[in-house]
Amino acid sequence: MVEYMIELISRMIVASTPLFLATLGELYTERSGVINLGVEGLFVLGASVAFTLTILTESLMIALATTLVVGAVIGSIHGLVTTYLKGREILSGLAVTLFSYGLASVIGRPFVGLSLPVRLNLSGNYVTLLALIIASAIASWIILFKLKIGVVIRACGEDPSSAYVMGVNIDRVRLITTMMGSSLASLAGGIYTLGYIQVWTEGAGMGWGWIAIANVIVSLWNPLLTPIFSLLYGGINSMIWMMQLPPYNVSPYLLGATPYLVTLLTLFVIVATPIKKYVKPPAALGIKFEREERTI
Amino acid sequence: MKIVVRKRFERPPYMKFLLTLTALGLSLTISMIILYITSGIPPEKFFYSIYTGLFDQSTLRYMVPLTLCGLGLILPYKAGIWNIGSEGQLLAGAIITTYLALYIFPRNIPFYLGTPILLASSFIAGGLYAFIAGYLKAKFNLNEILSTLMLNYIIIGIGNYFVYGPWRGETQYGYPRTDIIPEQLWINAVSVGGIRINITFILMILVTAVIFAKMFKQTRFGYEITVYGLNTDAAIHSGISKEKIIILTMFISGGLAGLAGAGEILSIHRQLINVQNVSAGYGYMAILVAWLSRMDPLATILSGYLVAALIASGYTLQIIAGLTIGAVNLFVGGLLIITTALDYLLEYEVEIRW
Structure with a gap:
């Protein structure tokens, strides 16, 4: 019974990792004022790229590093547009x-249907993984709320006109956070195939990106709260795996x-519910920053 | 070199049309290059499949669900409400159609009674499914993009539960699909000059397009939708009801998607199969249909045909080059990105000075 519980918990933490990473990326993006629905596609793309490259190169590092690059490149399309x-x-x-x-x-x-030559063993290190999740949540909170770079990012999302007057290049900051969020989503997809499901079929990872976007709202745009729903969702996912089996x-x-x-x-x-008092999306979320006439 | 960007005061004529053509050309070129690199498909095969898609008979078949969903999406999109749930709303229509035809109607129900009931119920089912998201948005300001997306996945689960479980047909040798619905309820395509056309649904599309065009030009409701989309605050202050706009536009667009679902069952599948193969992404591609038409109901017919042609070419590529149908998303997504990017030229004029 104890072993069973440990397996369930380790699966829960492993399943929550990709969602957590994608959520964190989207949170940075939304904090700077951009909604990136591309996160969903990039998760699926990252899953495919990581799986393919692991088979071709037999190196997890190369595969995961490539997902980061691919995410940034494709994400930059959304960023530029x-x-x-x-x-x-x-x-x-979309x-x-x-x-x-x-x-x-x-x-x-x-x-399709091939098996991975090397395994990314996450479930064996689930305690470290959980510690890493919590550490990155805290680190992100410090970056966003205590460091100057965080003030710049949040200013772009809350009051771009003032930030512009203070000398911030709004479009550039938003482009960078979008690329970063996309990179993380793509990496999350890679970790999802390599570390969690360990196979690839067409459509692997579909839906996770949408959940990540929902998770940003559920976490009230606060990185400290992102692990909560990620873990809950990871738990549901591992329960699902269990409930399909007898009895x-x-x-x-x-x-x-x-x-x-x-x-x-x-x-x-x-x-x-009364929680809605705390739902405070960035004031300029989804609103373009425009000046009338421009010379580039 | 210096690039000067200015806000446009007037647009050259036909600019929207020309930009759409440019976007089409660019996105096809990009898809061609990607397919050549990743799957080694030679460009001539690619263009052959696009060419056949444009004139293939199956294009008219894909056009029906795409245009019905696309027409429906114009209403919420004009009001600035993002219904991404056509996929699920289509399935709500398909599921209710199968349920009524197989489990509620007597086997020998006459078509003049059965078919209208099926079409009406599919409209209501799709509409009510969209209503859930509309209500949550109007009452609680719950993000409609996320709620419609979640509802898509939820109904896929429910639909497949029925197909693989309690509704699995007795005459289907254990395959996961329901029994065939009574033959008199089918809405068949008829041959017109050698081309098979589903007259019932094509007429339905034409009538809806004309009604919508008139509605936006001549009725109060159409005007309210436009104003609400252009300036929501001003619209609410001038007495336009937020709830009414959100819920009605969502209901009607869901209803048309539901109708498309009934169409897929009554004229194509004749039974419920794995529901992901019933909706087959039409609900998502319809978003492109609505935007390519620039929210013009009559132009939706053209854009619906165009996107249907892309799907037909995707199937041709699947046959001649062994791709999966997922590759169609490459064309559809590429076209949508480039259209969105080129919209810049509608608002700004760019001049390069040497």
């Missing part, structure tokens, strides 16, 4: 997601819908 080109964020983000879905499917197609035998399709139902209900609880 929404900052310098004043494009609609929701459309651009487009990046669809494009990345397509790319993931084309890249991973020859590798429970619950329909895997109904179980597959539960994480989304739980997320929707959590969002509902956040906005419909």
Whole structure:
């Protein structure tokens, strides 16, 4: 029984890691005033790229490092369109997601069903993993709320006009945070395939990015709170794995819908109970920073 | 060299149309390069598949769900409400259609009774499914993007539970699909000059497009939607009801998606199969259909045909080059990104001085 509980807990922590990373990335992006719906696609793309490269190079480091680069490159499309080109964020983000879905499917197609030559052993180190999650949450809080760079990022999300007067290049800061968030989402996808599911089929990782975006709201845009829902979600995921097996035998399709139902209900609880006092999105979230006539 | 950017005061004529064509050209070129690099598909094969897609008969078949969903999305999008849930709303329509036809109707129900009930219930089912997100947005200000997305995944789970569980057909040799619905309820395509067209649904699309075009030009409701989208605060202060706009636009767009779901069951599958193959991403691609038309209901017919052609080419590529259908997302996403980026040129004029 004790071993069983330990396995459940270790699975919970491993499953929560990708969600936590993607959430943290999106949190930085949203704090600077950009919504990046591309996180969903980049997670799926990262999963595909990491799996493919691990098979080709047999090196986890190369695979995961590449996911970071791929995420930054594809994320920069969203960054450029929404900052310098004043494009609609929701459309651009969805487009990046669809494009990345397509790319993931084309890249991973020859590798479907193959098994990984090397394993990323996360479940053996779940205590370290949990410590790392909490440490990065605290570090991010310090970066965002105690350091000057955090003030700059938050100023872009709260009051870009004032920040501009103080000499901040709004579009550049937003581009960088978008690329960073995209990188983390893509890395999260890589960790998801290599460390958690350890196989790749078309569509692996779909839906996790949406949950990450919801998690930013659930965490009230505060990095310190991001591990909570990540762990809860990781827990649900490992429960699902257990409930499909005897003696429970619950329909895997109904179980597959539960994480989304739980997320929707959590969002509902956040906005419909007194917690809603604390829901304070960055004031300029999704609002373009514009000057009338510009010379580049 | 110096690049000067100025806000535009007037747009050259046909600019939107030209930008859309440019976006199409660019995105196809990019997709071609990516497919050449990753899968070694030679450019001539790629363009052959695009060409066949444009004139393939199946294009008219994909056009039906895409245009119905796309037309529906125009309403919330014009009001600045992001319904991303056509996929789930389509499934709500498909599931209710199958349920009524198989488990509620008597087997020999006449078509003049059964079909209208099925179409009406699918509209209501899709509408009510969208209403959930609309209500949560109107009442609690719950982000509609996230709620509609979550609802998509939830109904996929519920639908597949039925298909793989209690609704698994008795005559289907254990395959995960329901029994076939009674034949008199089918809405078949008919052959017009050698081309198979589903007249019922094509007519439905044309009528809806004309009604919407008139609604935006001539009715109070259409005007309210436009004003609400342009300046929400001003609209609310001038007495336009926020709840009414959100809930009605969501309901109607969900309803049309539900109708598309009924169409997929009644005219294509005739039974419920794995629901992800019923909705097949039409709900997401319809977002592109709505935006390519620049929110013009009549232009939606054209953009619906165009996106349908992209899907048809995707299937051709699947056959001649062994790609999976997921590759279609490459065209659709690429086209949507480039369209969004080129919108910049509608607002700003860029001049390069040497």
